[in-house]
Amino acid sequence: MKQQEFNFNKLPDLITPKQLVEIGYPGGRNAVYNLFSRKDFPAVRHGKKWLVSKAALLQYFHAQ
Numbered sequence: 001m002k003q004q005e006f007n008f009n010k011l012p013d014l015i016t017p018k019q020l021v022e023i024g025y026p027g028g029r030n031a032v033y034n035l036f037s038r039k040d041f042p043a044v045r046h047g048k049k050w051l052v053s054k055a056a057l058l059q060y061f062h063a064q
Contacts, residue, residue: 013054 006024017032025032036043042056 008054008058011054011057014051015054015057017050 006026010023011019017029017036020032021029035041036050036052041052042060043050043052045051
């Protein structure tokens with residue numbers, strides 16, 4: 001199976017961990033959920049769902 005190349009352009013404005021996994025975030029499912037649970041990551045919890053805006057995600061990665 002060919003691995004997808006990760007591409008921010010494929011993301012919607014509000015992103016769930018599942019969507020990051022589906023577009024090929026490096027490290028897979030566990031890495032994504034670990035990222036979303038970090039205190040310095042700009043995600044918010046809405047009910048049982050984690051969300052992060054595309055702008056906040058890009059800013060977070062540019063700051064790293």
